[in-house]
Amino acid sequence: MGTHVKPLRRILEFLLIYACGIGGLLGIKAAFRLSDYLIPSAGELLTTAAENGWRYTEAVADTAVVAVAGHGFSILLAVTVAFVGISRSFLGALTKTAAYNLQAFPVVAIAPILFIFLGDGITSRILVASLVCYFPLLLTFIGIFAQPVEDVEHFFSMTGRLTRRLALGIRVFENAGKILAVIAGSGTMAMVGSIVAEFLVATNGIGYVIRKALYQSNLAHILVSLFFIGLFSSLYISIIELMGRAVQKRLDPVEDTPA
Amino acid sequence: MTPLPIPHAPFPHPGPRRRAVILILCLIACLVEALSACNARKTRDEGQGEVLTLRLKWLFNVSTAGELWALDKGGFERHGLRVLLREGGVEHNAIKEIELGRAQFGIASADQILQAAGKGADIVVLAQIFQANPLQWIYDETRFTVQDVSDLKGRCIGITYGGNDEAIFSALMERYGITDRDVRLYAVHYDYSPFWRGEVDLWPIYRNVEGVVLAEKIQANGGRAGFFDPGAAGISFVANSLVTSRLFYETQPEKVRAFTEAVTEGWYEAMAPQNLHAAVEIVRLRDPETRPELIAEQITATRQLVVQPGRPVGTIDKKAWKETAQILAAHGLLDRKPDFTRLLAGPPP
Numbered sequence: 001m002g003t004h005v006k007p008l009r010r011i012l013e014f015l016l017i018y019a020c021g022i023g024g025l026l027g028i029k030a031a032f033r034l035s036d037y038l039i040p041s042a043g044e045l046l047t048t049a050a051e052n053g054w055r056y057t058e059a060v061a062d063t064a065v066v067a068v069a070g071h072g073f074s075i076l077l078a079v080t081v082a083f084v085g086i087s088r089s090f091l092g093a094l095t096k097t098a099a100y101n102l103q104a105f106p107v108v109a110i111a112p113i114l115f116i117f118l119g120d121g122i123t124s125r126i127l128v129a130s131l132v133c134y135f136p137l138l139l140t141f142i143g144i145f146a147q148p149v150e151d152v153e154h155f156f157s158m159t160g161r162l163t164r165r166l167a168l169g170i171r172v173f174e175n176a177g178k179i180l181a182v183i184a185g186s187g188t189m190a191m192v193g194s195i196v197a198e199f200l201v202a203t204n205g206i207g208y209v210i211r212k213a214l215y216q217s218n219l220a221h222i223l224v225s226l227f228f229i230g231l232f233s234s235l236y237i238s239i240i241e242l243m244g245r246a247v248q249k250r251l252d253p254v255e256d257t258p259a
Numbered sequence: 260m261t262p263l264p265i266p267h268a269p270f271p272h273p274g275p276r277r278r279a280v281i282l283i284l285c286l287i288a289c290l291v292e293a294l295s296a297c298n299a300r301k302t303r304d305e306g307q308g309e310v311l312t313l314r315l316k317w318l319f320n321v322s323t324a325g326e327l328w329a330l331d332k333g334g335f336e337r338h339g340l341r342v343l344l345r346e347g348g349v350e351h352n353a354i355k356e357i358e359l360g361r362a363q364f365g366i367a368s369a370d371q372i373l374q375a376a377g378k379g380a381d382i383v384v385l386a387q388i389f390q391a392n393p394l395q396w397i398y399d400e401t402r403f404t405v406q407d408v409s410d411l412k413g414r415c416i417g418i419t420y421g422g423n424d425e426a427i428f429s430a431l432m433e434r435y436g437i438t439d440r441d442v443r444l445y446a447v448h449y450d451y452s453p454f455w456r457g458e459v460d461l462w463p464i465y466r467n468v469e470g471v472v473l474a475e476k477i478q479a480n481g482g483r484a485g486f487f488d489p490g491a492a493g494i495s496f497v498a499n500s501l502v503t504s505r506l507f508y509e510t511q512p513e514k515v516r517a518f519t520e521a522v523t524e525g526w527y528e529a530m531a532p533q534n535l536h537a538a539v540e541i542v543r544l545r546d547p548e549t550r551p552e553l554i555a556e557q558i559t560a561t562r563q564l565v566v567q568p569g570r571p572v573g574t575i576d577k578k579a580w581k582e583t584a585q586i587l588a589a590h591g592l593l594d595r596k597p598d599f600t601r602l603l604a605g606p607p608p
Contacts, residue, residue, distance in 0.1 A: 037377075037379065115452070
């Protein structure tokens, strides 16, 4: 039952936060009699939503597809880099340094290089999205892969059956909750990443809508865009959480069984 | 043995209720900070602040030469003003800064001004800095030439969707009966490589800034830069102008008049051919990455846009403003037609 309620709760929470934000803005607008140019009126927001709602839904869906693909790629990238990075070889150290350095560079500075070689298509957008969200995943994976679960590993170690693969399996299994939490959290960052990519180069997606609105100083369009971004992000995170719970339940059915 | 009483900790760990109170206090502090920023507008508009802030449209470059000249050569001081110039950008909209009281004056493009006025921002245009819009399209003349608008047919043209060039080019297409089938439009971003690869034939630029830099690069690659000017094809779309709030205009007319004079004089002097070297130095102080000879070329290109024969610097071309408003309205970018008499009032008499 609880697993069915949570997505709805997340969306309701988002709606509440969004309504508070908009309410606050409109309150400030009314208190200081600010123009519609600075803060749009409620009427303008509703008109913008009514006129562009479907177009923005499509744009967010487009962004979400890129975000999901970028998120998937980032998980793959983080696992690979963490796997190579934990080894004590020269390659491992180099990979780890490169991964950390890459995070130190702003994506907006790296993106143009990607666009030169990969063009302004979906590949670049996915790559930028994954670059934005891979780092927390990488840190988590490195932490988990490198940290032995002494209680369990000791037994296999003493019996001489502990292989590297088994050790990693134990560490992943024991930290499944942590991994799922960071995957769900980085989902939001994947959405941000794909919006950044669209902002920089694409001609579709909600990032492109925001870019155009910024050029025209049109806050109404930006606020309505934020609504759809928030709604889709809440939905996406809820889905990941649901999937995570399902996986966890399968891995450890005892934990979810009521006493 | 009686146990010693445990002393109270000097800073006890806050309980849930106390944490909630702290959180609420933090939220109130944030709200007060936001409100005080808005409130600053009133106090500054009443003229209590000594330093007047001018929010520019863009970063310091040749398009701000007049304001920089007025600042560095004592133009503002001669008019009894203390002025702070602040760089602009996409995230710094001068009109919004004026409304919030963070600036008393601003440089904004005509589309920003008209859209703001159309949405109830009570602002006044004091001077029109650019008499001709610097927005043009660059191309390599060794590949093809654009003598008139019909030469654009069959070409791939870069457009910044959401930018001025989209509205200008759409107006051009409508006026000359060019359809989507006649040209290919390419969405321009920060990356110029599609232009260098020849995938895009004409690229939108500001003639006096990127135009000069790209022309040099085209020449270095064995080409010759050509420019397509929509203004020459009869499209009048006003660019940067000096604005202030109606409130400041009405309560501080002397300051507004003095400020407008200082800025227009600054532009006049910065654009004077005999002051070229000094103007280059002033721009270069804030834009050290650009070579002096390139800045000199940029100033020469800017002069043609700012100084026009028979027109004092800063003249407000009302006919061009009305055409700009028509173009914006035709593209659904103008909610309400502004009161041009109020908006384009110029400096106080």
